[in-house]
Amino acid sequence: MKGYDFVYFLREGVKSIFLHGFMSFAAVSVIIACLIITGSFMLLTINVNMVIADAESSNEVIAFIDESLSESEAMSVGSKINQISNVAKSVFVSSDQAFSEYCERLGDDKDLLEGLDGKTLLRHRYRIFVEDVSLTKETVASIEKVPGVAKVNASLEISQSIVNMRNVVNAVTYILAAVLAGVSIFIISNTVKLTTFDRREEIAIMKMVGATNAFIRWPFVIEGFLLGITGGALAYVGQWAIYSYATEKIIESIQMVKLLDFEAISIPMLLAFLTAGFVVGIGGSVLTIRKFMRV
Amino acid sequence: MVRFSGVYKSYENGTKAIKGIDLRIDDGEFVFIIGPSGSGKSTIIKLITGEVRPTEGRVIVNGFNVGAARLSSIPKLRRTLGVVFQDFRLIEKKTVYENVAFAMRVIGANRRSIAERVPVILDLVGLSHKAHRYPHELSGGEQQRVAIARALINNPRIILADEPTGNLDPARSREIIYLLDKINSLGTTIIAVTHEKDIVNSLSKRVIAIDGGKIVSDKTGGYYSI
Numbered sequence A: 001m002k003g004y005d006f007v008y009f010l011r012e013g014v015k016s017i018f019l020h021g022f023m024s025f026a027a028v029s030v031i032i033a034c035l036i037i038t039g040s041f042m043l044l045t046i047n048v049n050m051v052i053a054d055a056e057s058s059n060e061v062i063a064f065i066d067e068s069l070s071e072s073e074a075m076s077v078g079s080k081i082n083q084i085s086n087v088a089k090s091v092f093v094s095s096d097q098a099f100s101e102y103c104e105r106l107g108d109d110k111d112l113l114e115g116l117d118g119k120t121l122l123r124h125r126y127r128i129f130v131e132d133v134s135l136t137k138e139t140v141a142s143i144e145k146v147p148g149v150a151k152v153n154a155s156l157e158i159s160q161s162i163v164n165m166r167n168v169v170n171a172v173t174y175i176l177a178a179v180l181a182g183v184s185i186f187i188i189s190n191t192v193k194l195t196t197f198d199r200r201e202e203i204a205i206m207k208m209v210g211a212t213n214a215f216i217r218w219p220f221v222i223e224g225f226l227l228g229i230t231g232g233a234l235a236y237v238g239q240w241a242i243y244s245y246a247t248e249k250i251i252e253s254i255q256m257v258k259l260l261d262f263e264a265i266s267i268p269m270l271l272a273f274l275t276a277g278f279v280v281g282i283g284g285s286v287l288t289i290r291k292f293m294r295v
Numbered sequence B: 001m002v003r004f005s006g007v008y009k010s011y012e013n014g015t016k017a018i019k020g021i022d023l024r025i026d027d028g029e030f031v032f033i034i035g036p037s038g039s040g041k042s043t044i045i046k047l048i049t050g051e052v053r054p055t056e057g058r059v060i061v062n063g064f065n066v067g068a069a070r071l072s073s074i075p076k077l078r079r080t081l082g083v084v085f086q087d088f089r090l091i092e093k094k095t096v097y098e099n100v101a102f103a104m105r106v107i108g109a110n111r112r113s114i115a116e117r118v119p120v121i122l123d124l125v126g127l128s129h130k131a132h133r134y135p136h137e138l139s140g141g142e143q144q145r146v147a148i149a150r151a152l153i154n155n156p157r158i159i160l161a162d163e164p165t166g167n168l169d170p171a172r173s174r175e176i177i178y179l180l181d182k183i184n185s186l187g188t189t190i191i192a193v194t195h196e197k198d199i200v201n202s203l204s205k206r207v208i209a210i211d212g213g214k215i216v217s218d219k220t221g222g223y224y225s226i
Helices: A005-018 A023-059 A070-080 A095-113 A132-142 A156-197 A200-208 A213-253 A263-291 B040-047 B070-080 B096-106 B111-124 B142-154 B170-185 B197-202
Strands: A060-065 A086-091 A127-130 A149-154 B003-011 B016-025 B030-033 B056-061 B080-084 B158-162 B189-194 B204-211 B216-218
Touching: A005 A023, A005 A213, A005 B189, A023 A060, A023 A156, A023 B096, A060 A070, A070 A086, A070 A127, A127 A132, A127 B216, A132 A149, A132 A156, A132 B040, A149 B056, A200 A213, A200 B070, A213 A263, B003 B040, B016 B040, B016 B216, B030 B040, B030 B170, B030 B197, B040 B056, B040 B080, B040 B158, B040 B189, B070 B080, B080 B142, B096 B111, B111 B216, B142 B158, B142 B170, B170 B189, B170 B197
Parallel strands: B030 B189, B030 B204, B080 B158, B158 B189
Antiparallel strands: A060 A127, A060 A149, A086 A127, B003 B016, B003 B056, B204 B216
16 A cells, blocks of 8 residues: 555545544444443453452361370371362461460450360361362362361351352353343444445445445545544543442442452553454454445 | 447346347447336446446457456456446535545546646536535536546546436536537547437437347437337
């Protein structure tokens, strides 16, 4: 393409955006809407997974050590526990430590334990954190087999709930992502089709005066590119604003929750939005004008 | 030069539009193609522009074999032709000047040659004073003159006019035909498809009558009669 041609195509593409103002506005709006809906859903999924991961990491298994073992013997059991494949981390808690933690939890009622001490009342124990919650049951069975372990307590129901929740969120994510992608492509391609249909007469005239397909296509490609990139950039700004507002409101009402900071994913998000706008804009234009070229 | 040798054209729906036509139109001729609706006149125009290809036989236009030409060479064929339609087919969002310049731009002409040639052609069709008007601001006759200017701008060897006066009153129709006659006198071949008896009879030109996809008469200095 000659430089003079490029300037011409660029000028025609830009001019066409304004000449067909309403359709350009419709195309950009549809791209923005589809990207924000998909983006919001992605962010929601990431946050739900973060909350689940947080719950997973705080879900602990307690292994009680046989009371016949001394404290130093009990501490040596930890290395065997750590060798179990799904164990992420184990923390030794002596009977005295456990007793003082228990007293703290009782608060004002700690007088009830007066005259007692940890060694007679409680066992040494390990707080064990697993890597994959779905394997908790198998991990508990392995821990029970470790010599010196008297009993293992695990909230298998909570583990199962976390696993179920994660499976549901993942399944819903995949289904909704596929549906949203399909709907977005359908809406965007129809919008582009409408904008191009509006100009089929113009394309027919261009063909009749001897324009090559490339000459006809370039202004549309540039127009599609500009509309797609504009849609992607505006959607990104909109997504940022909506997400920041929503997370602020959620944190105000549920203070314990930890949410993803938009800045942490701002660059990949921007790239994803611009790429989606680029692909949709150019792809939509090229695919749609193809059928009007056969004159 | 246009040459049809044993040309047949059937469409996918089974319609046999052309049934064995042999025809030769030489450079510089002014030819009227007449015939009732559905006789095959428009198919002849489409065969000349490469919009459709013959089912059988050979169509040669300005040295291009339309039936055998690759898709990529059809634009080159069209650059040797100028086409004028009954409904003008101007781009509504471009001015008169832009509509005409556009046809030059399409074939890769540079800015300077466009700026030099467009005013000359607009002057030839008598529209210099309306160069910056939009098509909807013009009368039907003026719009058709813009279409003729656009057809002429690339100095084509042939101008194809498909019912060029179909949307015009008798006075404007005469103006357009005289304009085409003037262009023909400058050396361009004119092939005009028409229904209008008065127009055909007013000029003593070659008249080819088509009916049922066949040539039923071909007379120079002829009159409208089928």
